[in-house]
Amino acid sequence: MARTMWDSSVGKKTVMAVSGVIMLLYLVAHVIGNLKIFFGPEEFNHYGHWLRTVGEPFMHYEWTLWLVRIVLLVAVVAHAVSAYQLSRRDIKARPSKYVHKKPRASYATRTMRWGGIILGLFIVWHVLDLTTGHVHPGGFQEGHPYENVVDTFSTWYGNVIYIVAMLAVGLHVRHGFWSAAQTLGVGSRTRDRALKTIANVLALLLTAGFIAVPVGVMTGVVS
């Protein structure tokens, strides 16, 4: 069954949809967590610490966190590899273009590939910035996410990278959520409006929620 999945264009798209939905669920949890920054350093840093102790005493310190990280890594890789292979097939299937060109499909649909690449690059930068601290501006302090976030959004490029990426997330989710429903066969004529509405609301809430943090730092609400 695994071979049938990966060898078929329909199956590979299923891999893309499932991995996309996993990342989407993570993003929802992530944005809720981020908004705690508006309640001060104590609450936010405590929340950061709690992430490492989830599941104790059943789990050891950081085990749950590492489990989540592994699932996400598998999802990102599966998503990117299937996206790359499917895109290659799509481009090959349409080698010559029409002379008479027309603008096609919605903006969100047309930007899935470039938007996805932007997101992939963003994920790398984001981890190096706020998880490992390798590209972090100012002194990275382990266990002090509040101070680290303020540092990042005190630089112009931190704000630009982050805000562009979050707009890309919104567009990606807008087409991606509805698209995944069709790939997984759960869409239907009666549900279509509801699915499109959920996609738009999710996209809007995620983008607005994530962007609220750099805006908060820029306006001095968070400092």
Added chain:
Amino acid sequence: MKLTLRVWRQKNADADGTMSTYEVDGISPDMSFLEMLDTLNEELILKGEDPVAFDHDCREGICGACSLVINGDAHGPERTTTCQLHMRSFRDGDTIDIEPWRAAAFPVIKDLVVDRSAFDRIIQAGGYITAPTGSAPEAHATPVPKPDADLAFEHAECIGCGACVAACPNGAAMLFTSAKVNHLNVLPQGAPERETRVLDMVAQMDEEGFGGCTLAGECATACPKGIPLMSITSMNKEWLRATRKVKR
């Protein structure tokens, strides 16, 4: 009406093609698009030139042979087949671009004619039922619920023209294949091959070099028979169900 036509001319499958410009005059708004091309071809033949090759058969919108991309739209500006498009959809003095279906799986044979035998092979892979042939069975022998019959009929309208492939930015044959799969899978007559049909037809579709679906929706907009985009969703559902049921 007087029109300027820019038509894709290509001597054979291996030759390079170009857009050639022609003027046609005395076109009546009541002519069909194909009759307008007939007029051009009569003039070309009188001048001793090679007439423009294009596919057509029934000219009634039921056979699926006609296949022109007109001003960038498969089957042109109206939601119908090229043969049922009339010149009243254009204005005197217009310039009209006419191109063949474009997809790796539909190679150009000559001018505006493409080879659509890839569709035949998708049908051969599973677009049939293993019913005994011979005299027609009694109509009520196999009851079909009305909603299923309606759904099957909606999908059975597909005439296999390939406009969906031509319009798709990925050259995907998902709308065509899903129309055929859903048409038979919803009926009791199609039940014995319900799983193998969808698996084999999708595999053949991939084999032929069609692209995949990115839910751009261009196919359903171009389809002269109104096969809905949601048809692809249903096929995906059937495919996932079949992979769970069939061990391969």
